[in-house]
Amino acid sequence: MKTMPRRRRFAIATVSLLLGYAIWLPCVHLLFAPRGDDRADRARRLLAGQLRLWVDPALRAREVERMRVANNEWDFMGRTFLVWSLADLSLRDPSTKTQNLEVMDRIIGETLGAERANGPHFFLMSYSRASEFRVQPPRSLFLDGEVALMLGMRRLVAERADWKPLLADRVRVMEERMRKSAVLCAESYPNECWIFCNAAALAAMRFSDFLDGTDHRSFFGEWLAAARGRLIDPTTGLLFSSFTLDGQANDGPEGSSIWFACHCLKLVDEPFAEDQYRRAKVELARGGLGFAWAREWPKTWVSPMDVDSGPVIPFVGASAGSSGTAFVAASSFEDEAYWKGLLTSLDFAGFPIRDGDALRYAASNQVGDAVLLYSMVLGPVWKKVGAP
């Protein structure tokens, strides 16, 4: 058989490959796109994966050790996001309430015990010891805010009288310390305030108002005025992610912070939270060909990636940390299109592992899966508490 000239073969090969990609690329997302709204089923499987860690001490010890090597905060946040998820699940399906409360109480009890026994630095990164907290005695709003939210959510599902004073005490201390700052924000690390933690603290105060009849409306108003005046990046209109006690920005608007902050601020001022979400979408949300992801920083803010960002995929700028917390915001603001795109990307690049009835993502870890679980079940608790 006569062979084709080399140049012609090359031309045909090139055309064939271009055709292959033209057909395949627009279809790839169909392999990973969720079939309908499978949130409930996915949440059930993720929860099964999370609960395995709480019934198998060896498995949990291994997972916690891995996370603590990278970041002590993850050990803590893996607990808080799981407790918050269980609270929402309990309201979604009251038949699971008793079992969920058992797990919530165990996690909260162990967390309070670890904090009591080891001090505030146990769940913080090592640089928390590098200098002194400006407001003494040393306390981190990172812990206070999220612990208070755990206590509040637990008590919302079912009252527990012995934890009522614990929530009241955390809320009182948080407000006292926030009022010592020019921008009404308290430190998570020495002279380092985070919008993530301050928004969580404000949400916890709203729980206190709802459950115990305190009234933080005036404080919320003062906080919003300070935030609008001193904590907004003028280019993007987004809240800075971290700043000093006197409001000097350390970092610009960081995806892994702002998405969660938007969700928490819904309990403080819904229009402000929605505006922040809309701006975050413009600056940080990206997508194409049926996939969606989130950048860690807006294009206008050049900043190094940190441990919260996770590794960032070059060219597209997709950040694991930002994309993970974007799930929470997309779900909270019922942004179905963005949610579906994020989920498609997760199933494409998150490397799901189905083990019996349990689901986990190999590219993630316990805290990452707990955040995903929370994003799939959140809603009923926020709806019940609402903004003032």
Added chain:
Amino acid sequence: MKITLSPRGFLVTAMLLGGTFAIAHALGLREQTRFLSGTPAWVFLGALYGVLYLASVLIVPPLVIAALSFAAIERILREREAVQAPPPETTP
């Protein structure tokens, strides 16, 4: 085995990539992709798995489509050349 610029070459490449990914998967390298979340892992093995996975999702299917397309174009060109070729000379 020589891989040529041909439909067969495309298919062989696709099979090699798919097979290598299948081996990496069977060896359990998927677990090592946890480095993507910043969790300690064997980064090289995780990255290798990630590259092979991307190849099996983003390169193998287009190669298979390209192989089919390549074969079809070749056949069309050959048939056209056969029609256009002058009839063989005959002796009186």
